[in-house]
Amino acid sequence: AQSVAQPEDQVNVAEGNPLTVKCTYSVSGNPYLFWYVQYPNRGLQFLLKYITGDNLVKGSYGFEAEFNKSQTSFHLKKPSALVSDSALYFCAVRDPPGNRKLIWGLGTSLAVNP
Amino acid sequence: NAGVTQTPKFRILKIGQSMTLQCTQDMNHNYMYWYRQDPGMGLKLIYYSVGAGITDKGEVPNGYNVSRSTTEDFPLRLELAAPSQTSVYFCASSYVDRGQPQHFGDGTRLSIL
Numbered sequence: 001a002q003s004v005a006q007p008e009d010q011v012n013v014a015e016g017n018p019l020t021v022k023c024t025y026s027v028s029g030n031p032y033l034f035w036y037v038q039y040p041n042r043g044l045q046f047l048l049k050y051i052t053g054d055n056l057v058k059g060s061y062g063f064e065a066e067f068n069k070s071q072t073s074f075h076l077k078k079p080s081a082l083v084s085d086s087a088l089y090f091c092a093v094r095d096p097p098g099n100r101k102l103i104w105g106l107g108t109s110l111a112v113n114p
Numbered sequence: 115n116a117g118v119t120q121t122p123k124f125r126i127l128k129i130g131q132s133m134t135l136q137c138t139q140d141m142n143h144n145y146m147y148w149y150r151q152d153p154g155m156g157l158k159l160i161y162y163s164v165g166a167g168i169t170d171k172g173e174v175p176n177g178y179n180v181s182r183s184t185t186e187d188f189p190l191r192l193e194l195a196a197p198s199q200t201s202v203y204f205c206a207s208s209y210v211d212r213g214q215p216q217h218f219g220d221g222t223r224l225s226i227l
Contacts, residue, residue, distance in 0.1 A: 009154075032212055032213060034215055036215075041220075041221075042220055042221075043118070043204055043206075043218030043219050043220045043221055044157075044204070044206075044216075044218045045218070046215035046216070046217070049213065049215060051213045090156070090157070094212050100145065100162065100164060101147075101159060101162060101172070102216065104156050104157045105156065106154065106155065106156040107156055
């Protein structure tokens with residue numbers, strides 16, 4: 001069955017330190033992978049995606065993500081965390097074969113401490 | 115750019131009442147979606163539509179109905195509100211191209227008492 005896992009419910013990091021939010025997936029075929037961020041009382045906002053090509057993709061607000069096919073992972077990273085990065089982060093993958101829907105992870109709450 | 119607009123932002127219903135959550139998008143997206151978000155449970159797909167006149171069930175369709183008479187609008191109907199439907203509801207839309215992301219509204223916070 002197709003699935004997305006975010007193994008950490010919460011990640012805590014000090015401001016200025018690098019951050020990683022983990023995501024692994026299980027889908028048939030080539031995955032179309034997405035990261036979204038949700039700030040309090042707001043809808044989800046698209047951060048970045050992997051479709052094909054370079055395994056390191058860059059997105060909004062200084063975030064990047066590394067696609068690893070052998071480990072079926074798509075971890076979100078940022079070299080230097082900001083307090084304003086504190087939010088809920090969701091990983092998602094397109095649901096083959098029709099690709100009409102997204103399969104969502106349960107989300108990871110990121111807290112960046114000053 | 116308005117994007118995806120949801121109304122109302124907040125609503126309190128009594129058990130058994132009905133209401134319609136409105137969603138409209140101005141990006142000419144063919145695909146539209148309704149999700150509910152409960153704490154710690156991520157997003158659950160209620161219904162989706164791939165174009166005007168075409169709708170399909172998601173993971174948790176029971177207790178809800180939808181219609182899609184135009185490309186822009188995708189209302190969600192609750193006929194007999196139950197406490198289990200207390201949630202935050204999000205509408206989203208996207209282009210047909212599977213590489214394109216979904217765009218979300220800011221949600222409707224619904225409490226059923």
